[in-house]
Amino acid sequence: MPYLLISTQIRMEVGPTMVGDEHSDPNLMQFLGATKRNMLGNHFWEYYVNDAPRIVLNKLESCGYRVVSMTGVGQTLVWCLHKE
Template identity: 75%
Template structure:
């Protein structure tokens, strides 16, 4: 999976940080120390960590992910990261 989205609420920029959905790579989620949760009323799961986004971004940088874009959506901050694959066409 070459792309990862992480997000946090503006009022919670110290954590928790949402780092993946139910289809995220389990090995990356394990590396981040994420726990899979399902919020009452949702029919999907998300991975969360207690760390702030800056620490998550630092960890992902160490394994080759780079920030492609960042935006604010309402009260949510979202980062899109990409990792170059070694496969070439």
């Protein structure tokens, strides 16, 4: 999976960071130390880590991922990464 989205709430820029969904690469999620959870009311699962986005981005860079774009959506910060 060459593309990856990570996100965090603006008020939570020190973590946790959402790093994937139920279709994410389990090996990558394990490398990031991610935990799978289902939030009350959601019909999907997501992976998160307690690390700040900066830490997650550094880990992903060591795996060959590069930031393609970053934006704010409401109260959420989102990074799109691509593995080269």
